[in-house]
Amino acid sequence: MLLEALGVDLENHHFRKTPERVANAWIEELCSGLGEKKFSITTFPVSVDYEPSMVVLQHIPVRSVCSHHLLPFVGEATVAYIPDERLCGVSKLSRIVDYFSRRPQVQEELTSDIANFLCEQLSPQGAGVIVKATHMCMAMRGVSHDGVMTTSSLKGSFLSEATVRAEFMALANTLSLNKL
Ligand SMILES: [Zn+2]
Incomplete structure (x- = not known):
């Protein structure tokens, strides 16, 4: 049509x-994420002598389409958490981003969906997600400019503790978009 x-x-x-x-x-x-059943991730108990500290995965590819124009937005995500009682395999952080990316949506909601799911699955002390992406609906139409949009979602200690937030932001700012 x-x-x-x-x-x-x-x-x-x-x-x-x-x-x-x-x-x-x-x-x-x-949009394969829409047809897929919501999954659970395998988690592992932390050892008794482990002092929980920040786990960060960077440069996770984001490939999605915006719900307003059905045009792609592409970039990278940083996903981090501080475990409480459970850990997960690092590839699962990437898997979560992929699952939520593959559907039409806005970047703001993608970012908070990833953070909420991580909290649901791991009940961590805190979690943080940053997504940086360029939007074809801005680059190819409208203002016709590239530009990198950054969205973040912070939970638990990432929101309430300034030192945790600062550590996470410092790490996330090393994100490079060279691979776009
Ligand atoms: Zn759009």
Whole structure:
């Protein structure tokens, strides 16, 4: 319907299978998070002599689409937490970002969805998520500028303790967008 409305030649061989290709890409890849059941992550108890400190994973790729224009926004996330009684495997932090990225949404809500899920699953002392992304709806239309949007969500000690927040922000600021 979109191609028809644009008036392109649907008999042209480049367009002939486009509706099917686009539908498959949206359902199976771009929005695969919608069709997937919400998962639980495997967690491990912390050892008795472990003094909980900040666990940070940086440079997690974010590939999503905005709900206002259905255009991509891409960037990176930093996810951190301070364990209370449970730890999780580091790849799970990446998995959480991927799961919540693959659906149409706004970046602000993606950021808080990741932080809320981490808190639900691990009940940590605190958690923090920062997402930095460029939005094609801004770069290719409207003002036609690139620009990096930063959103954050802080929970528990990341919100209430200035030293924890400062440590997290210092780490997150080393984020590079070179790989975009
Ligand atoms: Zn948009």
